Structures are given as structure tokens and as C-alpha cells.
Amino acid sequence: MSVIYDRVALIGLGLIAGSMSLAMREAGLAGEVVGYARSAETRATAEEIGLVDRVVATAAEAVQGADLVVLAVPVGAMAEVAQEIAPHLKPGATVTDVGSVKQAVITAVGPHLPENVHFIPGHPLAGTEHSGPRSGFASLFRNRWWLLTPEGEVDAAAIARLEDLVRGFGANTERMEPAHHDLVLAVTSHTPHLIAYTMVGVADHIKRVTEGEVIKYSAAGFRDFTRIAASDPTMWRDVFLQNKDAVLDILGRFTEELFVLQRAIRMGDGPHLHDYFTRTRAIRRGIIEAGQDTSAADFGRQAKPDSSET
Amino acid sequence: MSVIYDRVALIGLGLIAGSMSLAMREAGLAGEVVGYARSAETRATAEEIGLVDRVVATAAEAVQGADLVVLAVPVGAMAEVAQEIAPHLKPGATVTDVGSVKQAVITAVGPHLPENVHFIPGHPLAGTEHSGPRSGFASLFRNRWWLLTPEGEVDAAAIARLEDLVRGFGANTERMEPAHHDLVLAVTSHTPHLIAYTMVGVADHIKRVTEGEVIKYSAAGFRDFTRIAASDPTMWRDVFLQNKDAVLDILGRFTEELFVLQRAIRMGDGPHLHDYFTRTRAIRRGIIEAGQDTSAADFGRQAKPDSSET
The missing domain is CATH 3.40.50.720 (NAD(P)-binding Rossmann-like Domain)
Structure with a gap:
């Protein structure tokens, strides 16, 4: 070039x-x-x-x-x-x-x-x-x-x-458009980061009770959050302060949605949970088809000869 | 053997x-x-x-x-x-x-x-x-x-x-102990999964507004959530119904913590956010040192000759 x-x-x-x-x-x-x-x-x-x-x-x-x-x-x-x-x-x-x-x-x-x-x-x-x-x-x-x-x-x-x-x-x-950018990124990046930071912070409190078990047994999902929550603190502080309105909007929607699922757990509403989890699975498929992530299991962290999904 | x-x-x-x-x-x-x-x-x-x-x-x-x-x-x-x-x-x-x-x-x-x-x-x-x-x-x-x-x-x-x-x-x-197992897993696995499902669900609503942009621009953090939220719906429905008490306990802590961060964003409290994000970064380091994840950038999804961190 x-x-x-x-x-x-x-x-x-x-x-x-x-x-x-x-x-x-x-x-x-x-x-x-x-x-x-x-x-x-x-x-x-x-x-x-x-x-x-x-x-x-x-x-x-x-x-x-x-x-x-x-x-x-x-x-x-x-x-x-x-x-x-x-x-x-x-x-x-x-x-x-x-x-x-x-x-x-x-x-x-x-x-x-x-x-x-x-x-x-x-x-x-x-x-x-x-x-x-x-x-x-x-x-x-x-x-x-x-x-x-x-x-x-x-x-x-x-x-x-x-x-x-x-x-x-x-x-x-x-x-x-700049405003549209800020909204889309609040969904795809900013709010997920805040949530990951929060979950890791919660675990940090619990950790003191469970003597390092949270880290030891992190492979079950939590470690993906810690990767996101390891991002640069100064950069992310500024992102949240500078995209405040869009982040607060999406956070509000997130909390509403979380409360609905939380209530379904409390009430033992299995069908609601199953439907919800089935819908979110389809979105993953969309991302892989759009070429924005690997279909390899676990991000390819583990070697696997055949990554076909059923 | x-x-x-x-x-x-x-x-x-x-x-x-x-x-x-x-x-x-x-x-x-x-x-x-x-x-x-x-x-x-x-x-x-x-x-x-x-x-x-x-x-x-x-x-x-x-x-x-x-x-x-x-x-x-x-x-x-x-x-x-x-x-x-x-x-x-x-x-x-x-x-x-x-x-x-x-x-x-x-x-x-x-x-x-x-x-x-x-x-x-x-x-x-x-x-x-x-x-x-x-x-x-x-x-x-x-x-x-x-x-x-x-x-x-x-x-x-x-x-x-x-x-x-x-x-x-x-x-x-x-x-x-079984009860201890259920609490530790609520932190390291069950609650992170529920949160990931929730965030992906929120994005699914927004997606209808933004015509697929959420999927298109997912690389910024969201796609990690979608991987977790692609897990088997039946298995996860049962996990939440069967580990209800521990999950609701950790979810309660999560929501409290999230509200504190949300308030810091609303109030423009930069030092609070920066301190929080610095603390969570240290936990990631613990997981890598414990051999439970790769230190390769982005889970090694992208090739990189030198993965040393500064």
C-alpha cells in the first residue's frame, strides 16, 4: 500500500x-x-x-x-x-x-x-x-x-x-451520528463493562469470606467478567462520566429486566426463564454469523477438534 | 493409566x-x-x-x-x-x-x-x-x-x-460442603450467567431500534456476554430454580453495588469509579496467577507476539 x-x-x-x-x-x-x-x-x-x-x-x-x-x-x-x-x-x-x-x-x-x-x-x-x-x-x-x-x-x-x-x-x-454512536456503544460496550466491574466487585467482598475460592473456581463464567473488568480504569472512568445519559438509560432498562428475571426465580417460573434463555442464545448465533466472534468453544481457549454446535 | x-x-x-x-x-x-x-x-x-x-x-x-x-x-x-x-x-x-x-x-x-x-x-x-x-x-x-x-x-x-x-x-x-458449594458457585457462575442473560436481553430490545447494530458492533465487550448467554437454556433454568436462595442473595448484593456505581456516574464521582475499577483489575491478575485463565490479550482470540502487560 x-x-x-x-x-x-x-x-x-x-x-x-x-x-x-x-x-x-x-x-x-x-x-x-x-x-x-x-x-x-x-x-x-x-x-x-x-x-x-x-x-x-x-x-x-x-x-x-x-x-x-x-x-x-x-x-x-x-x-x-x-x-x-x-x-x-x-x-x-x-x-x-x-x-x-x-x-x-x-x-x-x-x-x-x-x-x-x-x-x-x-x-x-x-x-x-x-x-x-x-x-x-x-x-x-x-x-x-x-x-x-x-x-x-x-x-x-x-x-x-x-x-x-x-x-x-x-x-x-x-x-x-455522534448521539446514535453513544447510544449504541452504551449497549454494546459501556453498560456491559459497568456490569462486569460490579460483579467482580461483589465477588471481591465475598472473596474475603471464602478465602480465594472465587478466584480458584472462576472458570465457570466469572473469569470472563474479570477480563472485561481488567480494562484501563482511567479510560473507563471517563467513558462513564462522559456518556452519562445513555449509560444511565441502558442501566435503567437493565435493572428492570433483571428484576423481572429475579422475580421469575423467586416465583419458580421455569417457562419464563427457559424462554428468555432461548431467545438470548439466538443473538449469539447472529454475532458469529456477522463475523464478530469465533464459533470455537470457549473462545478457542481450549483445543477442540470439532467445534460444531448442535 | x-x-x-x-x-x-x-x-x-x-x-x-x-x-x-x-x-x-x-x-x-x-x-x-x-x-x-x-x-x-x-x-x-x-x-x-x-x-x-x-x-x-x-x-x-x-x-x-x-x-x-x-x-x-x-x-x-x-x-x-x-x-x-x-x-x-x-x-x-x-x-x-x-x-x-x-x-x-x-x-x-x-x-x-x-x-x-x-x-x-x-x-x-x-x-x-x-x-x-x-x-x-x-x-x-x-x-x-x-x-x-x-x-x-x-x-x-x-x-x-x-x-x-x-x-x-x-x-x-x-x-x-454442599451448601458452601452452592454459595461459591452462585458467585462464580450462576449470578454472572443471569446477568449476562439479562444484558443480552436488554440489547435484544434495543436491537429492534438500531437494526442489528448491536450485533454488528458487539466486539466492544458485549460479545463476551453473548457467549455466556448462549449456554443451554434447560440446564440454566434448573440451576436458577434449584439454587434460588444463594442466587437471590448474591443478586441482592449485586444490585446494591450497581446502584452505588450508578449513583457515582450520576453524581460525576470520578474518584469513586477509578478506585473501584482499579480494585477489580487486581482480581483478574489473581485469576491468571491461579492458572484459571490465559493472560493472552482478549483470550488469545487475536494473535499477538508479546502479551506482556504494563
Whole structure:
């Protein structure tokens, strides 16, 4: 593939930015990748492992001459970064972000940017429970969705160019209204994360009673929750604070639904439970058919010659 | 390894029984494995794929002359099966089960069994989201826990012999009080399953609004819930009905905890959220150190050369 941006500036050097750098390199999509992280330790690690072509000491320096600037910091830190880089942006540059919430980022970043740059908010639906500069890998975005939420009159060519880049990572891309994005993600990501965090927290209290048995016997379902609940605390704090309305809406629906099932258990209503569990099973099938997960049993954690389902 | 039981009868031919048969064969632990399932279709499939040495048409026939009888049916079906097989059990035989709830199984099965058999309830903490006679595989129990909950004066040699069998599958084994088992499992398995079912149910309602986007964009966390919520509906209906008290207790704690986090989101209490998420992250580390899950990012679903965490 050919170079899409001569110079790319990554602000933040965690899982997403690191993976972008490795993917850009692997596919030759950028002339030069410049990276900045607020933490000196992160910058030193990035330097040591050669995560980007050049590590610089300030965000302002990173964006100088950059054709693409990627804000890859927790959502709560976006406003400050935008303010800091704004005076140093190259005219005609594209500014994007990788935040998990879009309306709040637009509100935080948009007002700071000059008129002569293209602001195209984005969100790659990809990640792992790991974080930090050593956690990235080039294939992270393969077959994953990368949503873009440009608003108003953004230059069509600038959008198309950014789409070329993310497709170069192997990702699929789609445009979406920011508010709609925030609602969909509240369902597919934010609320599930909060629930996983909660369940792991409950177990943590019980653990003190049962002396480590919860961890010892975690394979029965709980460990999947702990994986989700091992995600970066700062990132997730910001997600919940910045997508408050949608998360509270979905949480309300969740609690209602949970109470109905809880009541069915208390009342011994077997048919209700069976019907409910049959319906949810069908959704899993949909996800596998949509190519968004493996049909291998237990995520392929265990070797199995034949994964056919009956 | 040498033969531990000359004849083993499997009542039920789903994921667990099928995996036991394959594991017994692989390690030569049983002289003959006889299998029975209520569904004619399941029996035909078991016959077709040679899941056991001999498929028979009734539970009574299956247990005749068997040294070990394994009840591998949903918890709600245990009483009926126990009643049916009781008059046909070989004196001195061991009867065990693989149900996810232990007190209810003991109440359902115990009274039916004659005095001259050894009743040793058991529960392998292993499984996948798949079910049925085609879903088993010999390595399912490797490095997993197999809990035994014998009560009163059960013959020590009979317990030791059953422990030899499950260790022959590669499992670790431990003895536990039935009530304690049911509480621990309510935390590590039953409540997480109910929550996953609930979240997937909520998404199913929303899906109608968002036209499949929930499935399309599921990679962000939700798909892990759908895997859990794809588990066998009959088995899980019975688990919740039969471990009602412990599940309702843990659900109560869960809801309290969720409301505290929900309030923190509403009030914008960032420090509370950050502290909570930091604590839950540590639990994940404990599970990986205990060897109960992989440290590979995203369960190893995605290839990654270096899975070191920062």
C-alpha cells in the first residue's frame, strides 16, 4: 500500500495509538509517525521499543507539520490536549480521535480547533484488557469496525482519506451520528463493562469470606467478567462520566429486566426463564454469523477438534 | 493409566457426559462406557459418532452391572432419573452426578438410592457455550476443578476411586460442603450467567431500534456476554430454580453495588469509579496467577507476539 499521510502525530501512546503505529508501519501507510505521551515513563518505553519513528516531549511539538493528528488519550483529557495543540496545527491537517464517547469529545475538542483543519471524530471498536505502550499489536483492528462521526460540513476528501487509512489497518469503516454512536456503544460496550466491574466487585467482598475460592473456581463464567473488568480504569472512568445519559438509560432498562428475571426465580417460573434463555442464545448465533466472534468453544481457549454446535 | 471402573453408565449424553466418555477412552480409565439419553435423536447421534461403547434405550438398562453411574442430566430431571435407576443399581456401585447445584441434587437423588451404593455428588467446573452429544472433547476437564460433596459416612475408598477417575481426566479435585458449594458457585457462575442473560436481553430490545447494530458492533465487550448467554437454556433454568436462595442473595448484593456505581456516574464521582475499577483489575491478575485463565490479550482470540502487560 502507498503512503496516505506524510506525517502522523499520535497524542497518547497506549494500546490504540501503539497498534496504529505498528499497523501503519506494517502496511507503509505513513511517511513518519511522531508520538507523544504525557508520562515520561511511557515516552521512555516507546523510545526503548521503537514504537514510533520519533518520540517528542510535548504535544505541541508532535503536531508540528503533521497531516494527521490522532488524539488517543482518555476522553476526560481531550479538551486540554486540544487547547494545547490548536495553535500548532498545520493548515489543512486532519484531526481525529479514538475516544469511546463521541458527543462529549466533540464538545470538548471542537471549539478549540482552528477553522482550517478537518475535525473527524472516530472510534475503533477494538481493544483488549491490556493497556500501555507495550500492549499494542498491528493486527488489532483487523475485521473490526472503525466508526467516524463527522458533523456539519467536513471536507469529503479528508474523510475519504482517513477512511483509506483505517481500511489500510484491515478495519471496516462506517459513518454515524455522534448521539446514535453513544447510544449504541452504551449497549454494546459501556453498560456491559459497568456490569462486569460490579460483579467482580461483589465477588471481591465475598472473596474475603471464602478465602480465594472465587478466584480458584472462576472458570465457570466469572473469569470472563474479570477480563472485561481488567480494562484501563482511567479510560473507563471517563467513558462513564462522559456518556452519562445513555449509560444511565441502558442501566435503567437493565435493572428492570433483571428484576423481572429475579422475580421469575423467586416465583419458580421455569417457562419464563427457559424462554428468555432461548431467545438470548439466538443473538449469539447472529454475532458469529456477522463475523464478530469465533464459533470455537470457549473462545478457542481450549483445543477442540470439532467445534460444531448442535 | 489403568482401568478404574470396569463399567461406567452415563445417564445423559451432553457436553459433560460426552467429554467424560472421550476422556475415559483416551486414558483407558473404563472397561466399557454405556450411554443413555432420553432423546432418541441424541441417542442416534451418539451411536453415529461412536460417543460411547454402547448406547441403550433406557436408564435402567444402562446402569445394570455398572460400577460407576453418572447422572449428567439437568438438575431438574435428577429426581426422576434416580427413581428410575434405583432398583437396577449394582450393589457397591458408586453413583455421582455433574449438576451445577449440589444441595438440591442431594435432596432430589439421595432418598431414592438404596443403602448399598455409594452416593458421591460432584460438579466439574468446566464447560463451553455449546451443548449436545457433538459438543464434547476429551480435554475439557484438563486443569479444571472437579468438586465432590459427599455427605455423612460415605466409604472413603469409593471417594478415592472417583477422585482417581477425575484426576485421570486431568482435573483437580477437592471436597466441599454442599451448601458452601452452592454459595461459591452462585458467585462464580450462576449470578454472572443471569446477568449476562439479562444484558443480552436488554440489547435484544434495543436491537429492534438500531437494526442489528448491536450485533454488528458487539466486539466492544458485549460479545463476551453473548457467549455466556448462549449456554443451554434447560440446564440454566434448573440451576436458577434449584439454587434460588444463594442466587437471590448474591443478586441482592449485586444490585446494591450497581446502584452505588450508578449513583457515582450520576453524581460525576470520578474518584469513586477509578478506585473501584482499579480494585477489580487486581482480581483478574489473581485469576491468571491461579492458572484459571490465559493472560493472552482478549483470550488469545487475536494473535499477538508479546502479551506482556504494563
